[in-house]
Amino acid sequence: MAIKTKALFPPVRSFLYIEEMKVHDNHPAKDPQVLSLHRLCFPTDSEARLVEQLHLDGDASLSLAATVSETLIGHVLFSQMKAPFRALALAPVAVTPEYRCRGIAAKLIETGIHKATKEGWQGVFVLGDPNYYGRFGFKRELARGFKCRFQSDYLMALALGSDTLPVSDGNIEYASAFSLF
Template sequence: MSDAPVIRPARAEDGDAIDTVIRAAFAGTGFGHQGEAELVRMIEADGDTLVSLVAEVGGEVVGHVLFSRMDVEADGAPLSAAGLAPVAVKPGLQGQGIGDALIRAGLDRLREQGAAISFVLGHEAYYPRFGYSPELGARFASPFAGPHFMAMMLDKEAAWPLGGRADYAPAFGRMG
């Protein structure tokens, strides 16, 4: 990669480039489905986007991450929460730290916004490097519960809730 990626907030005019990156990143992966680009559009249309960032290299959008609002209850009280999905990097540039930079920048933005917890449904060998824990995720009832459902407290000093419920934004329920 000749230029270091520039991470910036996504803008409305980035929509087509984001779609292209997401579709290319998930094509032929053998996991997920091709609905991620539509999911991003639905989350944005519903007003449930908390953080949407792009990575640019040489002025071209080559990566995207989205964190959306979640409805979470922990130990009987509402908890400000965000779901990470999707993160995508253009094929050919994957494995160069762009996804990592997008996720870390997104988590920093969530902390600035005062979010308490973030969830992800993803690969258990990848997401723990950011602080996501399958053990914390397992404390929450969710339609996505299982070994790939992970959570992290955004304040690393905060105590883990004993249990609760975690529901993604309504757009996730409308996916086929």
């Protein structure tokens, strides 16, 4: 299903907006274009292999692609985790260099969060820059009580459909494809 959207960019940065950017949900994560996009955006092919493996393992729960005129310009994946509640991991997200800083990743992430909430997921974990992911409501405090091999100051959580997660501590585990890292 393709969701048509006009991405309006922050006026301070740019008055530009991309006409007819579409966000396609349930886009196949194994799509060769998606894998090429991750190879282009990251220094190694680890993220492309991660995306492919998550798909092969059936752990790619939400896969969203952004296109302009049928050309893929961004992709985000949410994968299911082992957790004391229905939780997803957000990773990876990538936007092709010429379309960066125009809100494309933000649109993909917001669309994913909205869809995950509608589907009854209760929380999302992400590993990343708190300055960026804080914009979407991810909080370090919400993740602090959870034991995980990626536990660090960069692990954050977002509660969906509520201010808090169903529980505040326990074990969480990223999908097995993350053992690549």
